[in-house]
Amino acid sequence: xxxxxxxxxxxxxxxxxxxxxxxxxxxxHPAPHDLPASWTGVPGPPAGPWADxxxxxxxxxxxPRVLGxxxxxxxxxxxxxAAGRYSRWTPPGGGTGTSLLVPESRAFPDCEDLLGEAxxxxxxxxxxxxxxxLTGLAVPSxxxxxxxxxxxxxxxxxxxTVQEQLRSAARQLLLAGALAVRGRAGYHGARHRRPxxxxxxxxxVGAVTGGxxxxxxxxxxxxxxxxxxxxxxxxxAREATDYQRATGxxxxxxxxxxxxxxxxxxxxxxxxxxxxxxxxxxxxxxxxAGAPExxxxxxxxxxxxxxxLPALREASARYLTDEPSVPVRLTGAVVRMRRSGPRGxxxxxxxxxxxAEVPHVRVTLDEEAYRTAGHAHLxxxxxxxxxxLESRGGFRRLTDASGVVPVQVDETERDRLMKALQENxxxxxxxxxxxxG
Numbered sequence: 001x002x003x004x005x006x007x008x009x010x011x012x013x014x015x016x017x018x019x020x021x022x023x024x025x026x027x028x029h030p031a032p033h034d035l036p037a038s039w040t041g042v043p044g045p046p047a048g049p050w051a052d053x054x055x056x057x058x059x060x061x062x063x064p065r066v067l068g069x070x071x072x073x074x075x076x077x078x079x080x081x082a083a084g085r086y087s088r089w090t091p092p093g094g095g096t097g098t099s100l101l102v103p104e105s106r107a108f109p110d111c112e113d114l115l116g117e118a119x120x121x122x123x124x125x126x127x128x129x130x131x132x133x134l135t136g137l138a139v140p141s142x143x144x145x146x147x148x149x150x151x152x153x154x155x156x157x158x159x160x161t162v163q164e165q166l167r168s169a170a171r172q173l174l175l176a177g178a179l180a181v182r183g184r185a186g187y188h189g190a191r192h193r194r195p196x197x198x199x200x201x202x203x204x205v206g207a208v209t210g211g212x213x214x215x216x217x218x219x220x221x222x223x224x225x226x227x228x229x230x231x232x233x234x235x236x237a238r239e240a241t242d243y244q245r246a247t248g249x250x251x252x253x254x255x256x257x258x259x260x261x262x263x264x265x266x267x268x269x270x271x272x273x274x275x276x277x278x279x280x281x282x283x284x285x286x287x288x289a290g291a292p293e294x295x296x297x298x299x300x301x302x303x304x305x306x307x308x309l310p311a312l313r314e315a316s317a318r319y320l321t322d323e324p325s326v327p328v329r330l331t332g333a334v335v336r337m338r339r340s341g342p343r344g345x346x347x348x349x350x351x352x353x354x355x356a357e358v359p360h361v362r363v364t365l366d367e368e369a370y371r372t373a374g375h376a377h378l379x380x381x382x383x384x385x386x387x388x389l390e391s392r393g394g395f396r397r398l399t400d401a402s403g404v405v406p407v408q409v410d411e412t413e414r415d416r417l418m419k420a421l422q423e424n425x426x427x428x429x430x431x432x433x434x435x436x437g
Contacts, residue, residue, distance in 0.1 A: 057137045059115035064103045067118070069287035070136045071102070073143075074129035086114060091127045098125045128206075132215065135204055140286040141217035142227040146170050147301075148212055149277040158211030165275065170214050172268035173281070174200055177230035180260035182357075186319035187263040189394030191357040199226065220289045228292050231283050233260030234302040237269060237312075241304070244311040253315040263319035266312045269304055273312075278305045325399070326389040330355030331407055334377035339370065346370040350398075353382055356389055363387065363398040376406040383407060 068087065072078070075092030079099075089100045100118040103111040119137075122130040135141065148166055153159045178196035179188045204217040218227050236259035240252035253261065272279045282301035291297040304312075332350030339346025345366050352358055363385060365373060376383045384407050387398040 057119055057134065059112045059119055062115055062119065062137055063288060064105060064111065064115060066287045067115070067133070067137065068102055070133045071100070073136075073284060073287075074132050076100075076129065076133075091125070092129055098122070098127060098130070132206060132217075135206070135217050136286070139202075139217075140220045140288040141204070142220060142224060142286050142289075143284045144170075144174070144216045144218065144227065144230065145282045145284070145301075146173075146214045146272065146279065147282075148272065148279045150212060150275065162275070163207070163211045165271065166211075166214055169268055169272035170205075170216065172271060173230065173265065174203065174216060174226065176262060176265035176268050177226045177233065177260065179264055180229045180233060180262060181225045184257055184260065185262060185323060186254075186257050187323035187391055189323075189391060189396070190359065191395050194359060199223070220286050224289070224292060227283060227285075228295060229260045230281075231295050231299060233262075233265055234281055234283075235259075237261050237265060238302050238304070240315070241308045241311045244314070245307070250315065250318055253318065257319075261315075263316050263323075266316040266319065270309060270312050270316065273304045273306060273309060276306070278303060280304070320391075323391040325391055326356075326395070327387075328356045328389050328398070329384065329386045329403075330361070330398070331382050331384045332361065333382045334373050335360070337370070337374060337377065343367060348373050350383070350385075355384075356395075358389070358395055361389065361396055361398045363401045365401055365404060369401065369404040372404050372406065379406075381406040382409060 068078075068089075071089050076089045077092070079088045079090050086101050086103045089102060091098055098121050100121055101114050102118055103114050105111070119134070122134055136143070146166060146169070148162075150158055150162050153162075175193075175196055178199050179185075179192055181199070182192040182196060185191070199222060202219050202223065206215050206217075207213070218224070233256075236256035240256045240261065243252035244250060272281075280301040280303040283299050285291045285295070285297070330350070330352055331354045332352045334348055335351050336349035337346060345364055347362060347364050348370065350361050350363065352361060369385075373383050384403070384405050385398065385401050386403045387401040389395050390397045390399050
């Protein structure tokens with residue numbers, strides 16, 4: 001279901017020429033990728049050395065060695081050529097379609113001409129791997145691949161619901177890696193989610209033919225940190241699972257937190273494996289950037305099977321219950337107030353401005369503190385409060401609250417808070433109502 005970076009449009013006519021023999025030059029057009037823009041970023045080709053409307057990169061900025069490495073990675077076959085000058089590449093499967101001539105280095109006299117013809121042929125090719133090669137050239141990217149061994153549907157395809165399960169699991173796994181970059185924890189909950197999601201906006205995603213696989217391209221800047229963290233976390237999760245299945249002990253999962261394993265990652269692996277006969281995740285580093293320090297140059301895929309699910313589920317539950325509450329001193333703007341009567345304690349919802357890595361928290365205040373929060377809300381001032389951020393509920397609740405005081409802010413921030421108050425007067429309630437998370 002992947003929409004290509006540049007998809008041929010039937011109806012145009014033409015033919016190839018020169019060393020790179022190409023199929024008729026159907027006019028390509030940009031198209032969105034198959035995952036939501038909130039995860040994959042801006043639809044269409046990623047920013048990079050793209051030069052023309054057909055999606056072919058500028059040959060003057062392409063390293064032929066990188067192009068050769070990407071072709072080999074994506075299954076293209078090298079079929080000879082002039083030794084030390086150029087090599088000929090044919091598509092995966094040994095078909096008779098596009099054939100590319102790629103110079104060995106930029107020292108070859110006709111290097112730029114050959115690269116230009118090869119890149120144009122890739123941009124016009126209907127071969128799915130051609131689009132992946134162009135994506136890897138556009139922005140140096142580490143690649144993460146997911147495969148699921150699932151029963152085939154009609155005509156060997158995978159049902160849409162099964163493909164959606166793969167997309168969801170892959171999204172969860174990337175988010176778990178992005179969260180681990182920001183801090184090691186057995187359970188992240190709502191913490192760091194906003195910056196973690198923002199760090200994935202540049203990710204480009206494409207589906208493997210047949211619907212059993214998915215590939216994510218993480219730009220080296222800024223995505224390498226996520227790829228490296230996932231590399232260590234996946235291997236640590238595999239080792240911890242093996243240890244639990246062999247001994248019954250969960251100690252290895254406790255130690256794996258430092259490598260980036262968390263409830264979020266184990267839940268992603270459960271979602272990936274559930275309903276399959278097995279699943280695997282593989283990482284490949286951007287050829288132009290090389291392997292990061294402390295990682296294998298060519299990592300082996302990490303595989304999980306249905307027999308691993310009990311250990312992963314037990315680890316997930318353990319991370320949820322064992323993550324301690326966090327003492328905080330946070331500043332927040334009051335956005336909702338509720339209590340059951342005109343007097344007594346009440347519940348306040350704060351939009352966190354500082355002191356905690358969550359967007360909103362709920363806190364129960366005694367009568368005096370509730371009145372202080374109400375006055376601060378009416379005049380457009382945030383409050384400062386000390387308490388413990390509870391892991392139960394995803395770190396969205398503050399307990400043992402004390403020291404509630406208004407906080408002075410600059411005029412610009414106060415005007416913005418007052419405007420928000422005027423636009424949301426219904427949030428200030430003294431009546432009964434359902435509590436919110």
